[in-house]
Amino acid sequence: MDTGNSNRAEECGQLKTYAVGIDLGGTAIKYGISNHEGEIVQEFTRPTQATAPAQTILDDLADAARHGLEYAGQHDIPIKAIGLGTPGAVQVDTGFLKGSTPNLPAWKNVPIRDELMKRLALPVFVDNDANMMAYGEYRLGAGQNVxxxxxxxxxxxxxxxxxxxxxxxxxxxxxxxxxxxxxxxxxxxxxxxxxxxxxxxxxxxxxxxxxxxxxxxxxxxxxxxxxxxxxxxxxxxxxxxxxxxxxxxxxxxxxxxxxxxxxxxxxxxxxxxxxxxxxxxxxxxxxxxxxxxxxxxxxxxxxxLGNKAGWLGAAMFALDQLREQIGEV
Ligand SMILES: [Zn+2]
Known part of the structure; x- marks a missing residue:
C-alpha cells in the first residue's frame, strides 16, 4: 500500500542522501524512503508473517528493502543504506538479534545485519524497535534539538x-x-x-x-x-x-x-x-x-511522528551511523 507523496522525490533532488528505513512489528512491516532531513519520498506497509521461521521473516524484510530500492531507482533517488528496527535485544555493533519477542516466536538468535547485507549488497544498520522510535522522535519529532x-x-x-x-x-x-x-x-x-x-x-x-x-x-x-x-x-x-x-x-x-x-x-x-x-x-x-x-x-x-517514528528513526540511524563510520552523507 502506497501512502506517501511521490512528488517529494523530484523536490528532494539527488544532492541529498537517502535511506530505506524498516520497522518490523508483530502485525506489519512498515517501511519507507527518506533523506537525512526526514523528507519522506514514499512509505509502504506489508503484513508480518509473525509465526513463520526466521528465514522467511528475513526474506520478507529483504523483499521490503528491495521494493524500496526499486521505487527509489525508478525516481533516480540514490539509496546509501538500510536501517531496521526490530523487536528484541540487538547487539548493535554486529546487528545480531539476541533476545526474542512473544509476538514473533521464531525471531531470535538471528544475524540480521549479515543476512540482509548478503541479500542487498548495501550497508545495513539494525537496532531495537523502541530505540529506533525514540531516535526518530529525537531527530525529527517531539524531541528535536533536545x-x-x-x-x-x-x-x-x-x-x-x-x-x-x-x-x-x-x-x-x-x-x-x-x-x-x-x-x-x-x-x-x-x-x-x-x-x-x-x-x-x-x-x-x-x-x-x-x-x-x-x-x-x-x-x-x-x-x-x-x-x-x-x-x-x-x-x-x-x-x-x-x-x-x-x-x-x-x-x-x-x-x-x-x-x-x-x-x-x-x-x-x-x-x-x-x-x-x-x-x-x-x-x-x-x-x-x-x-x-x-x-x-x-x-x-x-x-x-505517530506510526512513522519506527521506520523514520531507522532511516535516520542508518544515515547517521554511515556518516560517523565513513564520513559520508
Ligand atoms: Zn516484564
Missing part, C-alpha cells in the same frame, strides 16, 4: 528509548532501556518476560483492555479507543480504567524523571493517540510524584 530525551511508548506493551547527550543509551549488553519491565509491585501481576509486577502489565493498552473487560464483562472491548469513547460518554467502568491508567502511567513516568532527570519525556503509542489532555493528566500526576529537583523544568509531551 539532547536528553526519554521516549515511552504505551502500546501493546510499553517500549522505552533513552537518548543521552544525543546518543542512544543501550547498556552493557545492548539490552537496556526496557522501562516497560521495571517492576512497580514486588508481588504483582506476572509478566511474559519472567518478571513480576512489570509496569507494562499495569499501564499498557493490553492492561487497560484486560482491566476493562473484568469490570464490564457484559460489554467487552478490543481496543482502548472504545474505552476512551465510553469514558467521554461518562461510563463508570471506563472512568475507573482511564483514571487508573493515568495513575499507573504516572508512577512509571515519575520513576523515569527521578532516575534520568531528562529535559523532555515523549509519550507515544496507541494509548497516547487519544489526545493531549491525556498526556497532560499523566504529566501533572507524574510531576506530583517526582523529586522536586529532578522534575523541575521537565517537559512531558505527546509523540509527533
Amino acid at each position: 539532547p536528553n530525551v526519554v521516549c515511552v511508548t504505551l502500546g501493546t506493551g510499553i517500549g522505552g528509548g533513552i537518548v543521552v547527550e544525543g546518543k542512544l543509551f543501550r547498556g552493557a549488553n545492548d539490552a537496556g532501556s526496557e522501562i516497560g519491565h521495571m517492576s512497580i509491585c514486588y508481588n504483582g501481576r506476572p509478566c511474559p518476560c519472567g518478571g513480576i509486577g512489570c509496569w507494562e502489565r499495569y499501564a499498557s493498552a493490553t492492561a487497560m483492555i484486560e482491566r476493562y473487560n473484568l469490570l464490564n464483562p457484559e460489554q467487552p472491548v478490543q481496543s482502548t479507543i472504545t474505552i476512551f469513547e465510553r469514558y467521554h460518554q461518562g461510563e463508570e467502568a471506563a472512568a475507573t480504567v482511564v483514571e487508573e491508567e493515568i495513575q499507573y502511567a504516572a508512577v512509571g513516568v515519575a520513576n523515569v524523571i527521578n532516575i534520568f532527570n531528562p529535559q523532555r519525556i515523549i509519550i507515544g503509542g496507541g494509548v497516547s493517540e487519544t489526545g493531549d489532555w491525556f498526556v497532560e493528566r499523566i504529566a501533572q500526576a507524574a510531576k506530583g510524584r517526582s523529586m522536586v529537583a529532578a522534575a523541575e523544568g521537565v517537559q512531558i509531551v505527546r509523540a509527533s
